Amino acid sequence: MKFKRVCIFVGxxxxxIGAFAATVNPFADxxxxxxxPSEYSGPLFKLNHKYPSQAPxxxxxxxxxxxxxxxxxxxxxxxxxxxxxxxxxxxxxLIEDYAHxxxxxxxxxxxxxxxxxxxxxxxxxxxxxxxxxxxxxxSGLTKPITTYVLTYYDKTAELTLNNxxxxxxxxxxxxxxxxxxxxx
Numbered sequence: 367m368k369f370k371r372v373c374i375f376v377g378x379x380x381x382x383i384g385a386f387a388a389t390v391n392p393f394a395d396x397x398x399x400x401x402x403p404s405e406y407s408g409p410l411f412k413l414n415h416k417y418p419s420q421a422p423x424x425x426x427x428x429x430x431x432x433x434x435x436x437x438x439x440x441x442x443x444x445x446x447x448x449x450x451x452x453x454x455x456x457x458x459x460l461i462e463d464y465a466h467x468x469x470x471x472x473x474x475x476x477x478x479x480x481x482x483x484x485x486x487x488x489x490x491x492x493x494x495x496x497x498x499x500x501x502x503x504x505s506g507l508t509k510p511i512t513t514y515v516l517t518y519y520d521k522t523a524e525l526t527l528n529n530x531x532x533x534x535x536x537x538x539x540x541x542x543x544x545x546x547x548x549x550x
Contacts, residue, residue: 392481392536393415394484395489396486397483397486398486400486408464408465410487411485413476414469415475415476416470416475417475419525419528424520424522426522428445428452432444464488469518475524475527476517477517479535491515491516494513496512522548526545526546526548529545530544
């Protein structure tokens with residue numbers, strides 16, 4: 367039996383895990399619709415959920431770019447550039463050289479419970495389907511579009527994923543402190 371969602375989220379809290387949760391792998395890499403070798407022979411998406419319980423705080427040059435202060439209209443460009451510089455090399459490999467992408471080796475993590483939604487090659491899932499062209503009138507768009515989502519968490523955020531999901535993702539810890547991502 368297939369189902370669309372396992373967790374029910376309301377107001378940022380998980381209310382229940384579906385009745386079929388015991389038969390589902392929360393760490394599934396994809397929805398099982400793997401292309402045949404004649405269609406695709408490259409690497410498939412591999413979920414990285416090996417959340418360490420402790421990790422060194424990574425360098426955050428984007429914070430230094432704004433002197434550890436508040437983002438303002440005056441310093442937003444420097445902040446964005448420092449952030450792009452910090453993740454750029456990894457993202458270039460992800461996008462331009464996917465055969466050599468390895469999220470685990472590069473320190474990027476994914477959230478569980480979305481395997482039934484993820485496609486097999488890049489791990490993306492539909493974020494919004496059939497956006498009406500009237501939303502983008504100035505763009506010249508003439509056909510509906512669909513957005514796809516792929517989220518990676520860095521070494522700072524993965525500590526929060528560990529706080530919530532632990533090793534099994536079956537007994538999540540939903541508290542104000544466990545679900546709060548550290549400021550970066």
